[in-house]
Amino acid sequence: MIYFEKFTLSNGLRVIVHEDPSTPLAVVNVLYDVGSKDENPEKTGFAHLFEHLMFGGSINIPNYDEPLQLAGGENNAFTTNDFTNYYCQLPAENLETAFWLESDRMVSLAFSEKSLDVQRKVVSEEFKEHYINKPYGDVWFKMRELAYTTHPYRWQTIGKELSHIENAKIGDVRNFFFKHYRPGSAILSVAGNVKIAHVRELAEKWFGDIVPGEMYIRNLPVEPVQLAARKMEVKAKVPLDALYKCWHIYPRTDSRYYCADLITDILSGGGSSRLYQSLVKEKQLFNSIDCSHLGSNDAGLLTIEGKLVKGISLEDADKAVEQELILMQDSLIAENELQKVKNKTESMIAFEDMSVMNRANSLAIYELLGDADLMNSELEKYNNVSVKDIQAEARVIFDEKNSNTLYYHSEN
């Protein structure tokens, strides 16, 4: 059970405080309700590029990192399709330094041309390092475009193409900031060796007078229900053939999400999971195979990806995967097998909650989903899933019409 207090400032900023006197640290986490799904399709990758620019100096503080490091702190940030999250961790005595820094960049950035110029290059190198210069690095660009025809999950957080990042202008940066980085779009989560009353005082002092600005109303195009199976084949200079498949699943707040999440654990993730045991160990069709889901807030994708043993055809490997999925639809899984993945979930949550940083981060993410207290009912929701639910959802999700398949052929 994670205890916390929640309040909202008059400018709309939501504040969550979690006291943990057992640690000497404090964590300040600021989540902005903007992700790559809010981007213009012609200017993708911008939310993430913007995350870099948030470290390029704010209106009153020329350098973000140095004062924090001087206070013994460390920080980082990440961008997803749904939101952008900034966090810093520092000795609890120096908590106010984080408030000073985070509030100033919510007041306004400095909008430095130099910072934009450098970060365009840095992000281009990030793009190259992870998506161009790696075997199979382009696969999720293709898979997302296959699975989503309409919803902005069509593109990845890094962006559709390098040119979108290279063409970003300072005017775009300014507009994006005042559209998305207002207090009403933000959640401030403070955790560690802190006192609720003190955090309330600091929040009012540093964030209280930031102008609310205009509230952004999200209105994203809705992905139509997929009515027929989709297939694609590509060839690339990679050593092994690879199979990628995905199916549409549910939004994060849908009760069936928990079932879909457990299905991925039944299929993969451990040495006793179904796909590994059957397709890697027994039939020896794959060198590796993984099942997961995108973990997105809007309706996401459940995915299976595997690299084939040389000499096995993609058609045969695909058929074998399908057989495993049919097995899950035709017969109930054993109670024990379901209990296994529930137990795994329980211990995963316990290990995640060890870190005060993770707790601060999770509280903000659950608040974004509607209520920070959702964090405390997660395990119960997983435990409520029955073997019949698993079968029923497997039938819905793995319906042929809902499937997207990519054959990634080795040219070698």
Place this chain on the structure above:
Amino acid sequence: MNRTVAPQIKDAVELDLKLKPYHKFNLDNGVEVYAVEAGTEEVLQLEWVFRAGNWYEDSNMIAASTNSLLKNGTHKRTAFSINEHFEYFGSYLNRQCSNETATVTLHCLSRHLPDLLPVVQEIFTESIFSEEELQLFKRTGKQRLEVNLKKCDFVANRFIDEYLYGTDHPYGRYSSAEAYDALTSEQLKEFYRQYYLNGRCVLFIAGKLPADISTLLNRHFGTLPLNQHPIPEKQHIIHPFNEKKSRVTNDAEGVQGAIRVAAFFPDRRHPDFAKAQVLNNLFGGYFGSRLMSNIREEKGYTYGIHSYLQNHIQQSAWVISTEAGRDVCEATLKEIYIEMLDLREELVDEEELMLVRNHMMGTILAELDGPFHIMAKWKTIILNGLGEDYFYNFLHTIKTVSDEELLELSNKYLIPENFYELVVI
């Protein structure tokens, strides 16, 4: 309110950092157990560290393969049923093989420990290394290697170690399809018999511990024939390359180059080591470092650049590592040497040095948070034979090392002619 003025801070160098002491006991067979009881969640981490790293193998990949296949079948259980057992209890049993040591790590909810230990015991006494499991391991390993060899960073990491140590030395050796092919299950069984079954082992346990932890551990591991024999002394000669500069084209169409620049540095016990850690932080050890500020934040040549001292027990090296745009690789190298030169010629100013001291202290504070972090610190101290006061001496060095000492150290170690230089595209 004046937002340009920073709030008062407590300098992190004034923090009174304490490394929570461990509790130590011995099992009946003499195996040492180091325990740290701490944390808020009902979880624990238990590590068995064997002297079974590749330092002790007679041919390539034996140590890593034995370690990897430990849990792939015993006389009583298949690989599947072993995995199923640990996974049923929501636990993770991981293996890792390093140069001197090989480790098995269990993470679990504390209440499940009694159900899990008997199977760990079985793995340490009855593993069979079947031909079938070995064949599968070889095939998947070789095919995964083929994919990794397409990556410039993976290739660069192998070559730079080879240049420093030579492939006859455990620190410079790496996997290959030929080495996979040559593995036999007889070799693995023999290595297992000598270095696990009759090997030398130390236990580290941290988290919320059951009250009867020493009885539990003794029941399962106190009667095993561990620590009864001295391990063979193995000497390995370092054969560094003569040629210092190399350029490798791994992928003619690559858009980035993996840059590695490395030179020898003594091991952790050397009196310069702690001071060098401070210098390393300044040079390329954190986000505000010279290399990062210049090459990423000023020039935009890379997504990240880091320097570090290798973590080997016997011999270390100072390494600078980055992936940079293909057309700016040479410019990046030039800047790395400019930063070295600057450290050799100019005293670091007090403001920057204070920043580095504070940042290091803050980082250590964070590294002491939680039982697993505390144990990681002790593990380094114990396995490297560094002595109980190492931690506090290190803090003292961070607080007191002077600008002149750092200049002297730069002139001793940051000499471009001593560095191997590699770019893999």
